Amino acid sequence: MRLDGVWLRYHRHGPWVLRQVDAAIGPGEVTVVLGRNGAGKSTLLQLAAGVLRPSRGRVVDRPATVGWVPERFPADQPFTVGAYLSAMGRVAGLPGPAADRAVGHWVERLGLTRFHDVRLPQLSKGTAQKVGLAQALLRPPGLLVLDEPWEGLDAAARELVPEMIGEVLAAGGAVLVSDHRGETVRLPGARQWSVADGAVTEATPSGGAAVAVVELAVPAAGLAAAVARLRADGHQILRVRDHAAPPAAGSPVPAPAEPPDLPSETPPGLPSTGASPGVSSSGASPGVSSSGASSGVPSDVGPAADGVLGEDLAGELPAAGAGRPGAATSEVGR
């Protein structure tokens, strides 16, 4: 699929949101779209998906089957989860039995079984987002467009997203995904498009600047100091979470006995892999995931100012004494 000299504005006399965008994505490729809030990431994704029509230029070679996961799933509809997904399967051209099979598969896989007969407006944000994911995958897409797919998802479901992306890629599909929370470090090897000032530029992958993700546990009381220290050492803090719900616990992907990119011996002072704290699995590549891109972390969770937590990060800091007081887990990019 190719965007050929694409310009877009929402009103005839409105400002240009995108200007002269030339970009292409091929089968088996995954591209992460990065940019600040309001930069035009969602607009770019909607152009790629076919939601929006370019004001100038054209989008060519769009695959016949496109799956689009909007940033917010439209839950204000009177259907149950099962009825909605079955209907969307039929809308996508699946015959009745095939649609029902696809719905059954994705409902089970996304942990929606107990919500099958629940009406969409009664779903939580994260569960509704899972329904949004399911509807995009009912028919294997040639292009999967995901707009902030991790928003609202629980840890287990967050782990599923890279897995699903991998399956689409393996089937010859292409994937476009936007993210502003650093979750795309779970997609090693992804290309990166950066949207700023109406222009889209591609970051050049650099093997020498590959990043890895390490999860480590620190005492909650010393969290701020630990974060500041790590940043001072040049590490990028991707997120901080309470250790009560480690992501690997609900992951359907069994962690290998030894992460492929880790040294065979655990560094002194760190518990072994798979133990509750220390180095634990992250994303599709458990343990340490590497990325071929030089800027795998978006600016708003990157090293903004040493010792000062960014807004997103600060929002995720567990309150002192809340949950398990013993430890908070940091995910550190290097």
Next chain:
Amino acid sequence: MIALVRLRLTGFVQTGRALAPVLAGLLALGILYGGGGGARPADVYGVSAVVIFPVLAWQTKILLDVEPDVQRRLARVVVGPAREQAAGLLAAFVAGLAVVLVALVMPWPLGAVSLASGPEGRPALVGVALGLWAHLLALSAAVAVGALASRAVTRSAGYGAAVLAVGVVGVVVFGLSDSVAPWLVPPVMATARAVTRPVDPGTGLLFTGWAVLWVALALAGYARGRRNRA
């Protein structure tokens, strides 16, 4: 596309939004037919087509507006923009057919219509057929007006209501027998007048062609209005 039509009709019914136009239609028809009278079918149906025209246009707007904007965009991604628009219009037409059916049946049990022959000995059955024709022309025009007033085109509730009101009033006012520009609007009023008299095939074709052309132009405007408004 049929699956999308079914999804939208189901949503329209299950949200309960279908209730308001249906009740309004029944009320209008009840007032119209409540007095009995046993008039000839074509006379009754000509008036009925004009009376339910605003209801049908309103119902179309409601049906097209029930779906959240993002869900409409999801449908657009899945089936493409042309079929997504066509599915909405078809769903509105099908929902309108149900109202038309009620309008055609309702006068019989209320005794508002009789099997009396029409002008120049026209059989009552021909009068019923002409009534159906008048209703279908009104329904087509109403779907077009309702579509132009839908949120996907007008973007705001205020503009949508204004377009709907202007469209409906315009059809009635410009359709009056002494109108200066009757060709500006679909022949809803003209058809209602025509069915009370003997209708020759030429008149029938003229009114049908007029309505088809007007609806086609209005729907082209709808498609154009939605070019950049998914």
